[in-house]
Amino acid sequence: xxxxxxxxxxxxxxxxxxxxMAAMTLAAAACSSVDCPVQNTVYTxxxxxxxxxxxxxxxxxxxxATTRRDGTDSVLLNRSVNTTAFELPISYTDPEDTLxxxxxxxxxxxxxxxxxxxxxxxPHFESVDCNISFFHNITAVRWTRQSIDSIVVNKQHVDYDxxxxxxHIYFKARR
Amino acid sequence: xxxxxNISTSIxxxxxxxVLLVAALxxxxxxxxxxxxxxxxxxxxxxxVSFDVAGPVVLALSDYGEYEAxxxxxxxxxYFPIVEVGYGMxxxxxxxxxxxxxxxxxxxxxGCDLNLLKNKHSANRLYAGVRYAFTYYKxxxxxxxxxxxxxxxxxxxxxxxxxxxxxxxxxxxxxxTRLWGPLHLGWxxxxxxxxxxxxxxxxxxxxxxxxxxxxxxxxGANFNVIIDI
Numbered sequence: 001x002x003x004x005x006x007x008x009x010x011x012x013x014x015x016x017x018x019x020x021m022a023a024m025t026l027a028a029a030a031c032s033s034v035d036c037p038v039q040n041t042v043y044t045x046x047x048x049x050x051x052x053x054x055x056x057x058x059x060x061x062x063x064x065a066t067t068r069r070d071g072t073d074s075v076l077l078n079r080s081v082n083t084t085a086f087e088l089p090i091s092y093t094d095p096e097d098t099l100x101x102x103x104x105x106x107x108x109x110x111x112x113x114x115x116x117x118x119x120x121x122x123p124h125f126e127s128v129d130c131n132i133s134f135f136h137n138i139t140a141v142r143w144t145r146q147s148i149d150s151i152v153v154n155k156q157h158v159d160y161d162x163x164x165x166x167x168h169i170y171f172k173a174r175r
Numbered sequence: 176x177x178x179x180x181n182i183s184t185s186i187x188x189x190x191x192x193x194v195l196l197v198a199a200l201x202x203x204x205x206x207x208x209x210x211x212x213x214x215x216x217x218x219x220x221x222x223x224v225s226f227d228v229a230g231p232v233v234l235a236l237s238d239y240g241e242y243e244a245x246x247x248x249x250x251x252x253x254y255f256p257i258v259e260v261g262y263g264m265x266x267x268x269x270x271x272x273x274x275x276x277x278x279x280x281x282x283x284x285x286g287c288d289l290n291l292l293k294n295k296h297s298a299n300r301l302y303a304g305v306r307y308a309f310t311y312y313k314x315x316x317x318x319x320x321x322x323x324x325x326x327x328x329x330x331x332x333x334x335x336x337x338x339x340x341x342x343x344x345x346x347x348x349x350x351x352t353r354l355w356g357p358l359h360l361g362w363x364x365x366x367x368x369x370x371x372x373x374x375x376x377x378x379x380x381x382x383x384x385x386x387x388x389x390x391x392x393x394x395g396a397n398f399n400v401i402i403d404i
Contacts, residue, residue: 066326127381
């Protein structure tokens with residue numbers, strides 16, 4: 001194929017060559033970064049409400065526990081007082097979590113409720129730099145009624161965003 | 176908007192602004208950026224093949240990279256329609272998180288470069304261009320069995336051969352210079368903007384062949400060995 005004569009090397013050519021070499025050096029220097037979101041934990045968020053819809057404060061002591069695989073108890077919330085809201089972990093892959101809510105008043109009365117949270121579990125891959133997470137879709141909740149009146153699922157999807165409460169808990173009227 | 180998004184947006188604006196600035200300066204100096212000069216150089220003035228050197232170097236130094244070649248038409252030393260074909264691969268087993276990721280697939284780009292120099296027929300070229308690119312790839316992602324930190328149950332995770340795809344656009348700014356005879360060396364900086372994507376069933380992906388690490392935008396660079404034919 002016919003080739004047309006170029007204009008030859010001019011002063012600018014040296015600069016272009018230097019720039020080309022610099023670019024090769026930069027390209028060879030691979031850079032790395034960690035691609036994990038700052039908020040990368042999965043929690044469920046609970047809010048306490050009165051029957052009228054206003055925020056409730058549980059002045060009694062509230063302890064929440066669950067049973068581990070080896071049969072021992074694991075305390076998730078320890079002796080919380082003046083409770084209006086709290087966050088709890090959720091199991092990675094169990095189809096149903098069982099939580100024990102223990103409410104103790106100043107007179108020494110203790111009432112224990114069991115809450116069953118049924119859910120679907122989805123693994124979530126963010127990056128190789130981050131641990132695997134599990135997101136969830138809450139499908140049902142049931143409970144005993146010693147001190148809890150009712151529980152409403154406010155947000156089904158559980159992921160990194162716990163700013164919207166997943167559950168609204170209505171405790172029975174107290175003195 | 177997160178800090179990362181803010182930084183990404185700033186880099187995006189900077190890259191686009193730089194390309195527009197160069198184009199504007201060139202147009203101002205020349206007056207006729209898109210006009211084809213009437214001279215002895217024919218419209219179809221040959222073609223060039225090129226090979227990217229940066230991708231294999233990155234692949235040798237890290238867990239991902241690509242092999243890439245291109246065919247570029249030369250229209251009057253001014254317009255350069257181009258097809259780029261590459262094969263990207265990644266295999267990473269993270270020591271900290273124990274996450275394993277593997278993919279390999281071809282990718283394709285088509286586009287056109289515009290020579291911004293006033294003297295179009297110089298041995299050197301400064302050019303800006305655009306690309307449309309896409310890839311269809313499969314990913315394997317897994318993690319060895321581990322215990323739920325609260326409940327203690329064994330938990331596993333693995334996806335294999337998940338079908339993913341991505342389409343993206345690129346704005347390219349680059350230059351090349353003649354070394355000897357038909358041999359040129361050149362580099363290009365690329366601002367990549369993701370247009371559409373289908374990720375793995377487990378959430379995101381990590382490395383996308385030809386695009387780089389997962390994200391809405393990316394900055395990339397090629398270093399090309401170019402042979403005029």
